[in-house]
Amino acid sequence: MADLTDWLNNIPELDGARCVEVGHDVFFPGQGENDLVRQARAICAQCPAAAACLAHYINETDGIYAGTTGRQRAAMRRHTRKEQTSGRY
Template identity: 40%
Template sequence: MNAESTLARLIYPTLGRGNPAEDSDDETWRWSALCAQSDPDEFFPDKQGRGGSVQAKRVCARCPVATECLDFALENHEEYGIWGGKTRRERRALRSTRAVAAAS
């Protein structure tokens, strides 16, 4: 599966199948995601660079649903891509921090 189809599937799981208001999984935030209007490759940078995550993070910084996106990625243990302005490594650190805080 390529990055574009992955992003489309994750951001718009019901695309072409109806109205966003009919989403039953309380993830209607996806319809406001700015990444859906951007090049999907920006959100799945390769390890060699090609600008890395800089452009994706710029989009996320302006996105009205970045918090919801990040929460989704953390809850679902998303391994790839930029979600809510955070890389895989940054999300892993956040999960660890939250786990420590929850244990206290």
């Protein structure tokens, strides 16, 4: 699992990341903590680094990145693979 504190130190594209102001827990909600998921998504929606964040963390299985859950990112990866194998990519 990535640590949010790595972001500013190691990924210049994520300068201005909104999550740094909020703290780690909001972005790693437990099962059923839907309020935290909504809160994280609202923060990501205002983040200038969202595109770089999603590109960097597309393979992460846990946490909210660029407003996406691990399940949503897995679906994105499957969709991309399907597009690539069908020659439409």
